[in-house]
Amino acid sequence: MLYLHYWQFNTFLHLLVTDHAMRLFILLFFLNLIPLTLLPQGIEDSLLYQLTLEKEGARAKTEYRLAKYYYNAYEDSLCEIHLKNSINLAEKSNDPKTQAIATNLLGNLVSDRGRHEQAITLYEKAIEIAEGNDTLRASFMNNHGLELKAVGKYKEAVEVLYAALELKEKIGYSDRSISSTLLNIGLIWDLLREPEKALNYYERSLMLKKSLQDSLGISRLLSNISVIVKNQGELDRAISIIQESMYYNQTAANFNQSYINHLNLGNIYKKKGKSDLFLTHMDSAYFFASGLKNPDYLSDIHQNLGTYYYEQKNFDKAIEHLNKAIQIPGKNITHVLLYENYNSLADAYLASGDIEQAYQHLEISNRYRDSVYVIEHQKAIQEVREKYESEKKEKELALKNLELVKSRSEARRKTIVILFLVGGILVASFLAFMAFRHYRKKQRRKLAISEQRLQKYREEMELLRLSIQSHIDKSPKKINVEITKNEINQYLIDPLSEREMEILSEIASGKTNKEVAETIFISENTVKYHLKNIYLKLDVKNRAEAITKASVLNIWGRV
Numbered sequence: 001m002l003y004l005h006y007w008q009f010n011t012f013l014h015l016l017v018t019d020h021a022m023r024l025f026i027l028l029f030f031l032n033l034i035p036l037t038l039l040p041q042g043i044e045d046s047l048l049y050q051l052t053l054e055k056e057g058a059r060a061k062t063e064y065r066l067a068k069y070y071y072n073a074y075e076d077s078l079c080e081i082h083l084k085n086s087i088n089l090a091e092k093s094n095d096p097k098t099q100a101i102a103t104n105l106l107g108n109l110v111s112d113r114g115r116h117e118q119a120i121t122l123y124e125k126a127i128e129i130a131e132g133n134d135t136l137r138a139s140f141m142n143n144h145g146l147e148l149k150a151v152g153k154y155k156e157a158v159e160v161l162y163a164a165l166e167l168k169e170k171i172g173y174s175d176r177s178i179s180s181t182l183l184n185i186g187l188i189w190d191l192l193r194e195p196e197k198a199l200n201y202y203e204r205s206l207m208l209k210k211s212l213q214d215s216l217g218i219s220r221l222l223s224n225i226s227v228i229v230k231n232q233g234e235l236d237r238a239i240s241i242i243q244e245s246m247y248y249n250q251t252a253a254n255f256n257q258s259y260i261n262h263l264n265l266g267n268i269y270k271k272k273g274k275s276d277l278f279l280t281h282m283d284s285a286y287f288f289a290s291g292l293k294n295p296d297y298l299s300d301i302h303q304n305l306g307t308y309y310y311e312q313k314n315f316d317k318a319i320e321h322l323n324k325a326i327q328i329p330g331k332n333i334t335h336v337l338l339y340e341n342y343n344s345l346a347d348a349y350l351a352s353g354d355i356e357q358a359y360q361h362l363e364i365s366n367r368y369r370d371s372v373y374v375i376e377h378q379k380a381i382q383e384v385r386e387k388y389e390s391e392k393k394e395k396e397l398a399l400k401n402l403e404l405v406k407s408r409s410e411a412r413r414k415t416i417v418i419l420f421l422v423g424g425i426l427v428a429s430f431l432a433f434m435a436f437r438h439y440r441k442k443q444r445r446k447l448a449i450s451e452q453r454l455q456k457y458r459e460e461m462e463l464l465r466l467s468i469q470s471h472i473d474k475s476p477k478k479i480n481v482e483i484t485k486n487e488i489n490q491y492l493i494d495p496l497s498e499r500e501m502e503i504l505s506e507i508a509s510g511k512t513n514k515e516v517a518e519t520i521f522i523s524e525n526t527v528k529y530h531l532k533n534i535y536l537k538l539d540v541k542n543r544a545e546a547i548t549k550a551s552v553l554n555i556w557g558r559v
Contacts, residue, residue, distance in 0.1 A: 059089050222244050225241055226245065266285060500533060507546075
């Protein structure tokens with residue numbers, strides 16, 4: 001009976017939204033009539049086929065899935081090609097999530113190849129791209145911390161793992177993930193020879209492992225704790241902890257952990273001087289190491305047995321086991337271990353009387369010692385360099401912070417000055433506005449008072465005009481006086497002349513000095529001169545009195 005593969009169903013769901021949806025639906029409807037060999041088979045072919053149908057914007061995720069498939073299949077070169085394609089496509093289509101997880105997987109790939117510095121750079125880039133996505137950043141930071149640990153940058157590693165732990169606890173990561181991070185932090189503190197801090201994180205991780213009932217995880221943590229306790233001299237407690245680790249490992253049945261437990265337990269019994277128990281656990285450790293076919297484990301067992309027999313002065317057995325420890329081609333046998341093995345062999349040959357072998361092995365031991373010295377020397381230099389660079393970075397950071405504080409202070413000062421100036425301008429403007437407003441009010445008040453006074457003057461002038469008009473209306477009508485020289489002079493001591501009589505007659509008719517001068521064709525000054533003589537002769541002070549006196553003297557004749 002024919003059936004649909006998983007990839008075929010995924011392809012159907014993806015292409016159902018494309019322009020070929022209807023054709024695909026018809027194709028799958030009649031699928032039982034089509035041989036399966038005509039369609040792509042397996043996940044790899046499915047993803048490759050899907051790539052041919054997708055638009056550029058959607059291909060980044062498929063490229064990533066294909067790269068992950070090759071990563072799990074250990075096809076490193078193909079995995080790298082598709083990861084780079086995924087990263088480029090995700091960047092073009094503005095898909096930071098896919099770009100970040102593809103960059104992280106590329107970091108895993110180059111780390112597996114031993115290119116740790118490149119892996120560190122990729123993890124840092126993935127963390128930067130995933131800014132804002134705390135879930136991804138926590139996972140990437142965990143990888144970053146482990147990679148720093150792999151290259152020996154323990155202090156940087158623990159800082160990164162602390163940040164990862166904080167994020168995981170903040171966003172509610174699973175207890176399994178948090179316990180893993182706690183374990184890694186504990187391992188780094190162990191490597192930094194900070195047993196108390198290491199124990200603290202081991203125990204926190206152990207609590208979570210027990211709540212998860214993770215037997216293998218519990219066993220491994222107990223094994224790590226037992227080593228710290230053993231180094232602190234609490235041998236009986238260390239034995240108890242390892243036995244508890246072995247109990248939990250019965251459920252997990254992990255050969256690797258079984259080997260570690262028996263090796264650690266054997267070394268503790270060796271310290272306690274219980275040779276039979278030491279040899280028993282070494283045999284058990286050897287059994288599990290052989291099952292694992294791990295040359296490093298086998299070399300370690302022979303080295304432990306060689307040193308044991310050397311201490312027991314069984315030099316033949318010691319030489320046998322130490323030679324086996326050297327001859328087994330382990331990957332992780334360090335120069336330090338080789339130096340110790342060759343040195344122990346030289347001592348064993350010397351004790352057994354074989355001076356030639358002792359000398360040869362001592363020479364080899366010295367070469368490894370020198371290389372160890374160089375390595376330690378370089379390591380010391382590296383530590384000093386890292387310390388110097390760390391202090392340099394701290395100083396640079398302090399300078400940057402100081403500059404930042406200064407710039408902020410300067411900006412604050414400028415802001416205060418600007419605000420002060422703006423405030424001053426506003427206050428000055430307000431005061432000027434208020435002063436102008438007060439001035440305008442004062443001017444309007446003065447103007448109103450002036451208007452009132454003017455109005456009052458107008459009213460008074462109008463009243464005066466009316467009064468004058470009334471008096472004029474009420475005064476008697478002007479008279480025309482006919483003056484004769486003889487009638488006037490008969491009453492005067494000093495008689496008036498003809499010209500004086502003429503001028504008196506003119507002013508009696510109401511004419512002014514100027515009008516009189518124009519009438520009789522003389523100057524105005526001459527008129528004034530004659531008026532002065534008239535006033536003297538009539539004994540008056542002005543023209544009104546002169547006219548009145550003439551009227552009293554009845555010298556005027558009415559018309």
